[in-house]
Amino acid sequence: GLYLGWGALALAWGYVAQGSVQAALAIALEPPWRHRIQGRERMHGTVGFQPLVQYGSLLWASALLTYLAANLDNMAVAALGGASAIGVYALSYTVGTTVATSLAQVLNRVALPYYARAVDDAARLMTFDSVVPLSTALAILTAAPVIALAPEIRDVLLGPGAEHAPLAILASYGIVRAVGIAIGTALNGSGAARAVTLSA
Numbered sequence: 001g002l003y004l005g006w007g008a009l010a011l012a013w014g015y016v017a018q019g020s021v022q023a024a025l026a027i028a029l030e031p032p033w034r035h036r037i038q039g040r041e042r043m044h045g046t047v048g049f050q051p052l053v054q055y056g057s058l059l060w061a062s063a064l065l066t067y068l069a070a071n072l073d074n075m076a077v078a079a080l081g082g083a084s085a086i087g088v089y090a091l092s093y094t095v096g097t098t099v100a101t102s103l104a105q106v107l108n109r110v111a112l113p114y115y116a117r118a119v120d121d122a123a124r125l126m127t128f129d130s131v132v133p134l135s136t137a138l139a140i141l142t143a144a145p146v147i148a149l150a151p152e153i154r155d156v157l158l159g160p161g162a163e164h165a166p167l168a169i170l171a172s173y174g175i176v177r178a179v180g181i182a183i184g185t186a187l188n189g190s191g192a193a194r195a196v197t198l199s200a
Helices: 008-029 032-041 049-117 121-148 150-157 165-189 193-199
Strands: none
Touching (some): 049 121, 165 193
């Protein structure tokens, strides 16, 4: 796309292609029609529509507030600092924060059903006590090299004229965010969506 002169549109279409490939692979690996008969048999045991909407609306509100918080400041940086400033930030965020949180996100997707299936607070606490420290440790292990090698990574990715401090700061933030993901997963899985919305 860049060679064809698409500019930023190349990245936008790249995300569309990525999402399409992921969706196609998910359907190929786990076709939804496989479970159609089982789904009909279990229909009477599912949760009612109204409680689902009430709980889901809290989670949607949380996601929307988080999205606004994450992107309104991005727009301000782009408007005031220009494309170069937001470009350095975006790349630093991707390398710093995303790398630090990627393993925690996978771990907490696995942990979510364990919270939901737990019959009491003690069982949820046991999952929490194992998932949160592990999420934190994984984030530290992945963020530490980025923080230590921030100047060298800056030279390779951004050029020697760019700042390396945002990379180190955002890698540190990735550790904090990994803890937040673990706590948010525990709250969601425990049915405490209101707390997630209030924190957002």
